[in-house]
Amino acid sequence: MSLADRSLALSTGSRNRQRSNFELYAWLFMRVSGVVLVFLVLGHLFIMNILDGGVQRINFAFVAGRWASPFWQVWDLAMLWLAMLHGTNGLRTIINDYAERNQTRFWLKMLLYVSSAFIILLGTLVIFTFDPTIG
Amino acid sequence: MATAPVGTLYRGGQGMWSWVAQRITGIAVFFFLYVHVLDTALxxxxxxxxxxxxxxxxxxxxxxxxxxxxxxxxxxALNGLRVIAVDFWSRGPRYQRQMLWAVVGVWVVVMLPGTYYMMRHTVEALFGATP
Known part of the structure; x- marks a missing residue:
């Protein structure tokens, strides 16, 4: 282990000296998901805010019409998962950068992971169980 | 980290500020996304x-x-593509500053008509029909 690796392991407070490629995969995921999200999110914003007339047009019937199509269900599901994982990893990086105490870092990340998991599962459930005849 | 560095690691310039803006916009969009999934869940x-x-x-x-x-x-999104170009394109680091001006330029060119079309309904509602 080089001196730089050793000081990095010490400075991150990690006792685990096993090599892991997690940070490499996380770094790569940000780039790959980012490229896909450019199309999914900018497409979503352009269609919703400009082509379809913005929030003025939005109501339950609009959502029902949209999710009647598997195409938009898959689009929204992919956008939900990629954007949430991309954002969660981004906030993980920011917490690691600025929270200096081990305890603070740990609990902030726990809060992040629990709330992100909740949002991803809730959004997935809503897309898969949407019922246009509810009420 | 364990010990605070002497002085500062922040070096200023377009490189630092584009990175700061990437973090701030990322956090803002992420928190909006939480709210947006919750409202749609209704x-x-x-x-x-x-x-x-x-x-x-x-x-x-x-x-x-x-x-x-x-x-x-x-x-x-635009600055993210620039970061990818810096990381993966052999000449990316050399042109990082020019690419930032391209990001700013495209942003302005898209936001001008984008703002007009997004605000049109509000302007009509507040001030009557647009010419």
């Missing part, structure tokens, strides 16, 4: 609950916030 409660909450978004203030959101997402 379609599983009842059509009335969803429509009542969405109705609170149909105001000039929220319309302005929407333009801000789109501006934040657009910057984050």
């Amino acid at each position: 379609v599983r409660v009842s059509p009335e609950a969803y429509d009542i909450v969405i109705a609170t978004y149909k105001t000039p203030i929220v319309n302005l916030l929407e333009v801000g959101l789109v501006g934040a997402v657009l910057y984050h």
Whole structure:
């Protein structure tokens, strides 16, 4: 282990000296998901805010019409998962950068992971169980 | 980290500030995403609950916030592509500054008509029909 690796392991407070490629995969995921999200999110914003007339047009019937199509269900599901994982990893990086105490870092990340998991599962459930005849 | 560095690691210039803006826009968009999934989840409660909450978004203030959101997402997307070019394109680091000006240029060119079309309804509602 080089001196730089050793000081990095010490400075991150990690006792685990096993090599892991997690940070490499996380770094790569940000780039790959980012490229896909450019199309999914900018497409979503352009269609919703400009082509379809913005929030003025939005109501339950609009959502029902949209999710009647598997195409938009898959689009929204992919956008939900990629954007949430991309954002969660981004906030993980920011917490690691600025929270200096081990305890603070740990609990902030726990809060992040629990709330992100909740949002991803809730959004997935809503897309898969949407019922246009509810009420 | 364990020991605070002497002085500062922040070196200023376009490189640092584009990175700062990437973090700030990322955090803002991420928190909006939480709220957006929660409001959309109301379609599983009842059509009335969803429509009542969405109705609170149909105001000039929220319309302005929407333009801000789109501006934040657009910057984050364009600068993200620049970061990818710096990482993977052999000449990326050399042209990082020119690419930032390209990001700013494209952002302005897209946001000018984008703001017009997004705000049109609000302007008509507040000041009467546009010419």
